[in-house]
Amino acid sequence: MRARIPVAILGATGNVGQKFVLQLHNHPWFEILAVCASDNSAGKSYREAVTWRQPETLPAEVAELTVGACRLPIESCPIVFSALGSDIAGEIEKSFAQAAHWVFSNARNHRMDPDVPLLLTEVNPDHLAMLPFQRTNRQWPGAIVTNANCSTIALCLALGPIHRRFGLEKVHVVTLQAVSGAGYPGVPSLDILGNVIPNIPGEEAKLELETCKILGQLRADGRVRPAETVVSAQTTRVPVIDGHMACVSVSLAASATELNLLECWQQETPLPRELPTAPRLPVLLTHEQDRPQPRLDSWRGKGMASVVGRLRPCPVLDFKFVVLGHNTIRGAAGTSVLNAELALFQGLIER
Amino acid sequence: MRARIPVAILGATGNVGQKFVLQLHNHPWFEILAVCASDNSAGKSYREAVTWRQPETLPAEVAELTVGACRLPIESCPIVFSALGSDIAGEIEKSFAQAAHWVFSNARNHRMDPDVPLLLTEVNPDHLAMLPFQRTNRQWPGAIVTNANCSTIALCLALGPIHRRFGLEKVHVVTLQAVSGAGYPGVPSLDILGNVIPNIPGEEAKLELETCKILGQLRADGRVRPAETVVSAQTTRVPVIDGHMACVSVSLAASATELNLLECWQQETPLPRELPTAPRLPVLLTHEQDRPQPRLDSWRGKGMASVVGRLRPCPVLDFKFVVLGHNTIRGAAGTSVLNAELALFQGLIER
Amino acid sequence: MRARIPVAILGATGNVGQKFVLQLHNHPWFEILAVCASDNSAGKSYREAVTWRQPETLPAEVAELTVGACRLPIESCPIVFSALGSDIAGEIEKSFAQAAHWVFSNARNHRMDPDVPLLLTEVNPDHLAMLPFQRTNRQWPGAIVTNANCSTIALCLALGPIHRRFGLEKVHVVTLQAVSGAGYPGVPSLDILGNVIPNIPGEEAKLELETCKILGQLRADGRVRPAETVVSAQTTRVPVIDGHMACVSVSLAASATELNLLECWQQETPLPRELPTAPRLPVLLTHEQDRPQPRLDSWRGKGMASVVGRLRPCPVLDFKFVVLGHNTIRGAAGTSVLNAELALFQGLIER
């Protein structure tokens, strides 16, 4: 067995950073060598610097790492995972790509850059082919690969196979999103206990734009032609810890039956079986009328699958259904890690 | 000042029954004379029989009433309010109408009967004109007037003025509904704490059907021609005590601007000012981007108005917005009482 | 009727500040003339500056006031209510007292100062007699009157009459406190949804110390000899919006029966009837075995009373019972306002 590739986590002490630690600890291909955070934390052990809020135990080896600052140089880590906030992620990620790192980022800053892939591993793996263009354009020895917003990921895992086969004309989506999506401290309890907040600033635009980029077609010039799907999003925050739910209605370009859609969702992953964290089934179906539910179903497929239920005709569009995804696993750290696995498997990253 | 009309409450000990008590206590036109419940409770004082779960104090006069059974005869009460469960409401309500009572019911059993008005006071007050037909058809000295399902009421208060002016072609609605809508004991806490349940059995059909009857047109023969609006509903239960929220998208028959819609919603009530519990503005607008919220806004207009916010264009239909209503006040007891006020005001009920 | 006394609120935009607005709006003796907040807010209208999070509507007159800074001079307001954070309250409150204002403060900074009354209106109204000593000591034309920590207030309203009659030797108290006690943004939802936090920093010491000062005896020299009651406190945070609950066990110096304790709690307020916001019964009793409950009982007595239930023998001490109080009404703004009413009624404040 070959040595594992050392990786760094930027923004390692936050909520998504902690999920990166859990996804990468004991990973067969990657090894956490550096955990980086704000200058306040730098110099402390990770155990001291972090307020660990996961039900899983903080892995002992990571706990003893000394936290570094989120700046160059970070030696010996060809791969860098970014859980940085969007206030600082833009420049820092660029500087790492310039310094020959492969940056897999959960931040929104570069998602819509025309030469940056917005990669959802099972849905648009071919978009990795944008990278040579990106590196040439920017004259970077490294590269940036982004993943979408958490709610978009859960949605697009379910939309991807349908769009590929039948073409999505319209998508109407109303989300009920968990508080962990807002990071920490995030949503004040006074605002959300026994309550719903009918807006998540910026989230609706992300769903509407990122979905079209993910479902879009890679052209010969390395640019993505966004899907022409019309997307309308309404986002809400609900008092749930983990698990974003979406109530989705779609209309299709080609005619399809409910059975056709179910077949789309029962397909095994198009990804190579060797990828360690790829779920065998990217979409899991529930058959009970009151599922999926965030508290019971978010962890299915180890938090890496979208769970779909209640498929039925929609009087206004063609079909409606419910999608659920784990927002900080598949919706954040998990997709970044899986994206890195694919890039490594394709030989893009020199070991 | 004339004497108040004595009224009875059927199902008076349940959650909606308790709201009837609060809406009718100190009412200027009505006086609670009889509180009726299951045979188990009959004979006890209301204080003993009820498990009072309202933050408001149980009114002392009602507390001392002796609970009766939900069956005839109930003397001296021309008006009967029904908070009965649908398992028994159908036959009991009929028997009271046959015995010359005016029954204002929150139960679903007779809502879709072709000669029973599904009355939403501000939206279709003219539907009260179905009653002479009903009484003739059924040879009843009394009558039955129903109100819609809680989520339908909140929705239709907002849709009514738009439909009247511009015509609604399509309505897509996703609800986030409070647990009080399921009565007591209702939703187990193990199911809903920190969770969402993406289905409320039967609720979606009610929203799709009842909306069209409410928005429908009364014909000369006393029947309602349902509106041809296509309605698609997706209902969810969220961990909120009171207040049903709906994320609504609509398309209109006539072209309209956002300003037009706002004008529709700013109209004062079309009801006579004399009705004691009619809100002056049936629709209240919020202007903050994160409102309306169930915990902060359900009680606006004393729980009798729908609160609307976040009006904006919908890429899939024409417009989208958020509606909130108090599900056990306006969505249940409050509409029944207001319906009775209108019937009394119109002289339909002999004092 | 005499003119109302103009008052200022320091820290008027926070959660407790908003409660001051509600307690003081339409107050028969006081009139809000100035609302003060951080320099960021100064110059804006209160409506713009505040994020109003109360179910009650923001009073229109207050909404139009221009927010001032929390510094001198504030003209024409003999009385100043302070909802300031403890990081800044100490010096600001002093400066106002020096400038001839009467400061009624909810902040903890001066509570344990030996010449500052820690006033719980019904329990130790005689402690107001400390003020002449304070003014002489400090050579202040004004004065500072503090109220206790929210959980201490709810507890001591119930303990006061027992201590007076039977003497409290030991008090063991475990609290279950609402999130509104932590202000805004306060407790992150990720920490408290579906969870309990078994510590509130600093709160246990406050309960143990402030209780003894409140129950203490005013000596001839204007100092308080603290009660010798041994108090042990354990504080927890629970996912409740408003209402602090305490599970209390006590042992008494003199022998007493359950009936004796109930008699203590059924006494009417010792305060003059003229005080506008004094509850007639400072302690309200519940008789159901599952009460008091924060969501159902916090607002009893308009949020100004402590609600006590489940009195029974304690195998370890003498008696145990449950106390509930509204933490931001009686536990904060309400006590400050009532303290000011008493000072005014006693003629201490020149109108």
Next chain:
Amino acid sequence: MRARIPVAILGATGNVGQKFVLQLHNHPWFEILAVCASDNSAGKSYREAVTWRQPETLPAEVAELTVGACRLPIESCPIVFSALGSDIAGEIEKSFAQAAHWVFSNARNHRMDPDVPLLLTEVNPDHLAMLPFQRTNRQWPGAIVTNANCSTIALCLALGPIHRRFGLEKVHVVTLQAVSGAGYPGVPSLDILGNVIPNIPGEEAKLELETCKILGQLRADGRVRPAETVVSAQTTRVPVIDGHMACVSVSLAASATELNLLECWQQETPLPRELPTAPRLPVLLTHEQDRPQPRLDSWRGKGMASVVGRLRPCPVLDFKFVVLGHNTIRGAAGTSVLNAELALFQGLIER
């Protein structure tokens, strides 16, 4: 390796029954052969009969078992685990013991029977020696072994080693208990969302009595002399899914330091290492000031340990601390299974 012993679960479809399924599935010593439930469920597959509400997947082998009734005969299962409700557990458990089954019961019916062990495996393993007396007394070829109430188990795991070494004179305990302790449907969401219920009927007496039996001494005649510890309990229900917390104050017969108590809790399990589900450390310590927390710490030690934190002096008794335990794992099914492991290991049960 020897064959696994076939076992039956009575009450297998309820919440605790589902936990039994999870604890026993893939158990190295036991194999689920029979799942029994109400007559309504009998004849269905377990998958059909159960409403599975666990985040873990329903094990496929169990799903396919046909549900039986909770009555004799159940062939080939020397061991029977009972998750029956107390309304029916008493007689059914007796009948199984008479029919030569070993019954490990979570029901309260036989806990205080003088010849029935109330076994908390690490604390009073010697109480298993009551069984020969029980079998002689009752002339049963089988036997009944009970485990305590969920909150008592979490408490006594922490108290056991202290009592053994220093003697407990007084224990004052206030619990904050999760809704899963009330079974399903259990606590209505309308009662507990954003609320606390300051009573759990019957629970305080259980804590006060069962603690003394568990900590009691087995006499030569096979009876237990209860510990003379004075226990005072106050129980509350909080909106938490899993994990009972207790705020505990104790006074000791012998003098002890905080360090002494910590040493007691750091001891490894006194149980034989071979027992498959015995946690190596029955008490786990937290060092952060705001822990243990139900949502973060209940699953530590696979839900089989008590988590203890915040040890400090108590002004009223000697020490105070916080205990947390997983109420449906260690507090129910887990202790029953561990009790059975011990009995099997000691050779009491013939394979």
